[in-house]
Amino acid sequence: MTEMLMAREAYGDLLVELGTENKNIFVLDADLSSSTKTSKFAKKFPQRFINCGIAEQNMINVAAGLAVAGKTPFVSTFAIFGSGRAWEQIRNTLAVGKLNVKIVVTHGGISVGPDGVSHQSLEDIALMRTIPEMKVLVPCDAPEAVAAIRAAAEISGPVYVRLGRPKVPTIWKETRFTIGKAQLVNQGNDVSIVACGIMVNEALNAAKILSIKGISAEVINMGTIKPLDGDILLTSLRKTGCVVTCEEHSVIGGLGSAVAEFLSQNHPVPQYFIGIKDRFGQSGDPEDLMVEYQLTAEDIAAAAEVVMKKK
Amino acid sequence: MKYSLSENDVHDLQQKAKKVRLDVIQMISKAGSGHPGGSLSCVEILVTLFAKVLKHGPEIKDWNKRDHFHLSKGHVCPTLYSLLAHAGYFPVEELGTLRQIGSILQGHPHAKTPGVDAPSGSLGQGISIACGMAVAGKADKAGYSVFTLLGDGELQEGQVWEAAMFAAQYKLDNLCLIIDNNGQQIDGAIKDIMSPYPIDEKFKAFGFHVSNVDGHDIPALYDAFKTREEIKGKPTVIIAKTVKGKGISFMEGNLAFHGRATTDEETKQALKELDE
Numbered sequence: 025m026t027e028m029l030m031a032r033e034a035y036g037d038l039l040v041e042l043g044t045e046n047k048n049i050f051v052l053d054a055d056l057s058s059s060t061k062t063s064k065f066a067k068k069f070p071q072r073f074i075n076c077g078i079a080e081q082n083m084i085n086v087a088a089g090l091a092v093a094g095k096t097p098f099v100s101t102f103a104i105f106g107s108g109r110a111w112e113q114i115r116n117t118l119a120v121g122k123l124n125v126k127i128v129v130t131h132g133g134i135s136v137g138p139d140g141v142s143h144q145s146l147e148d149i150a151l152m153r154t155i156p157e158m159k160v161l162v163p164c165d166a167p168e169a170v171a172a173i174r175a176a177a178e179i180s181g182p183v184y185v186r187l188g189r190p191k192v193p194t195i196w197k198e199t200r201f202t203i204g205k206a207q208l209v210n211q212g213n214d215v216s217i218v219a220c221g222i223m224v225n226e227a228l229n230a231a232k233i234l235s236i237k238g239i240s241a242e243v244i245n246m247g248t249i250k251p252l253d254g255d256i257l258l259t260s261l262r263k264t265g266c267v268v269t270c271e272e273h274s275v276i277g278g279l280g281s282a283v284a285e286f287l288s289q290n291h292p293v294p295q296y297f298i299g300i301k302d303r304f305g306q307s308g309d310p311e312d313l314m315v316e317y318q319l320t321a322e323d324i325a326a327a328a329e330v331v332m333k334k335k
Numbered sequence: 336m337k338y339s340l341s342e343n344d345v346h347d348l349q350q351k352a353k354k355v356r357l358d359v360i361q362m363i364s365k366a367g368s369g370h371p372g373g374s375l376s377c378v379e380i381l382v383t384l385f386a387k388v389l390k391h392g393p394e395i396k397d398w399n400k401r402d403h404f405h406l407s408k409g410h411v412c413p414t415l416y417s418l419l420a421h422a423g424y425f426p427v428e429e430l431g432t433l434r435q436i437g438s439i440l441q442g443h444p445h446a447k448t449p450g451v452d453a454p455s456g457s458l459g460q461g462i463s464i465a466c467g468m469a470v471a472g473k474a475d476k477a478g479y480s481v482f483t484l485l486g487d488g489e490l491q492e493g494q495v496w497e498a499a500m501f502a503a504q505y506k507l508d509n510l511c512l513i514i515d516n517n518g519q520q521i522d523g524a525i526k527d528i529m530s531p532y533p534i535d536e537k538f539k540a541f542g543f544h545v546s547n548v549d550g551h552d553i554p555a556l557y558d559a560f561k562t563r564e565e566i567k568g569k570p571t572v573i574i575a576k577t578v579k580g581k582g583i584s585f586m587e588g589n590l591a592f593h594g595r596a597t598t599d600e601e602t603k604q605a606l607k608e609l610d611e
Contacts, residue, residue: 074470081460085460085463085498086498087467088453089453090471093468117464
């Protein structure tokens with residue numbers, strides 16, 4: 025049985041480690057520390073934890089001021105507020121100033137579940153990806169989240185890391201995360217499936233469904249959306265000739281768009297976009313929502329068969 | 336007043352203010368665009384701050400060993416650029432490149448300008464950035480102060496009040512806001528567009544030490560800046576009553592000059608007035 029872990033729980037533990045190693049690390053939250061798990065850092069290092077109250081715009085700029093003063097602030101809240109509520113602060117101050125602020129958000133995507141549309145961020149990858157200087161990471165599970173956030177801490181400049189709410193199966197087997205490098209998680213010849221976040225697990229399950237039908241699917245875990253790993257795409261697509269992109273995000277502006285932008289200019293191939301099709305979310309059990317919004321392994325497998333016919 | 340400047344000092348600062356006004360008119364006129372009205376209203380505030388209050392200078396490399404100023408109302412950057420150039424952060428000749436492609440002097444402040452630590456231009460954000468700098472200073476027990484200049488129209492941004500709550504909550508007595516209260520914004524008088532008044536009562540209610548001064552009275556500004564050094568446990572706001580376009584007869588209180596450069600004829604007239 026695969027181990028099930030919450031990436032945000034692992035993030036909370038990692039912050040305590042990072043805070044022990046580096047006295048310059050400050051953590052800011054907007055009254056969601058018990059959900060984002062920054063509460064673990066708050067308990068250990070109260071002097072370096074800054075609860076900003078329910079005021080995300082101020083929080084982003086306070087982090088900017090700390091970064092200007094040489095600190096390394098980690099800012100956490102839910103994805104919808106961290107990316108959307110303070111977008112212009114992120115764009116005009118953090119990114120323009122190339123400031124060393126790490127935005128680590130939780131509760132990204134439809135799998136937030138019962139809280140419904142107001143708390144389900146389906147646009148944040150697009151919002152963050154369009155900003156120059158911004159790096160965007162979407163790890164697939166708890167171990168990759170830990171490695172990705174460590175990698176973010178090791179570089180200077182703004183980074184956006186998107187984590188989810190639920191427990192997810194552990195897939196990642198690497199020891200080190202390199203920003204801008206994706207992993208081949210299943211080798212195949214007939215179709216490439218490129219996924220991020222919790223959709224990597226669905227993609228792997230889709231590959232199993234396809235293999236029963238005699239279709240060999242390659243699965244790529246695209247943990248960095250920006251900068252995108254073009255090399256892995258070229259190698260895979262030269263072999264398979266068609267691609268299905270999978271994300272727990274709108275099909276407008278996210279991983280699928282990033283892949284299409286790259287491939288259309290470098291190696292045009294038929295593409296099928298698995299993602300939220302220009303809709304809002306709603307309340308519901310995460311599993312039911314994945315079915316309703318056509319984000320399951322079965323949906324991906326069906327998409328693979330469709331896109332293969334367009335080769 | 337408890338703190339005073341010598342007559343010589345006051346005279347010297349008034350001369351500096353005149354020089355800054357000359358720079359502002361020439362820079363914006365050459366650039367062909369910019370915000371002269373607000374740039375002129377904050378001259379005495381910034382001249383007093385830079386010359387007599389702020390511990391700064393390009394030679395002080397250690398962040399913790401100097402005070403910090405962040406211009407939140409970024410559109411009045413010509414005034415800041417003039418002061419930075421004359422303080423030796425970059426050659427004075429650079430002032431002539433304002434708003435040109437490739438210039439270190441962007442239309443709104445950018446960290447590519449020596450002496451500018453964080454970008455600004457989008458209103459309401461500077462107070463929060465200053466709060467972050469002040470928190471870092473407290474954490475490091477560095478002893479520095481952080482100053483930020485806001486417009487009075489800028490007080491309409493909700494984020495200003497998020498940050499004001501934050502500053503009081505974290506007892507940032509090393510933070511000093513200055514409000515350039517010239518009473519005007521792009522579309523008209525602030526009281527007609529969206530009144531922030533009473534500014535002093537609002538900040539008092541938010542937990543600030545509040546000081547009301549004439550923003551063109553150098554000794555009064557100096558006294559307010561020095562008095563705030565004695566305030567413990569709360570942030571300070573200095574509300575400086577000013578006149579938009581101050582120092583040039585036809586620009587004073589004239590809303591037209593919020594966001595347009597002077598014509599050649601107006602520039603000549605302005606420089607002549609400053610020469611007198």
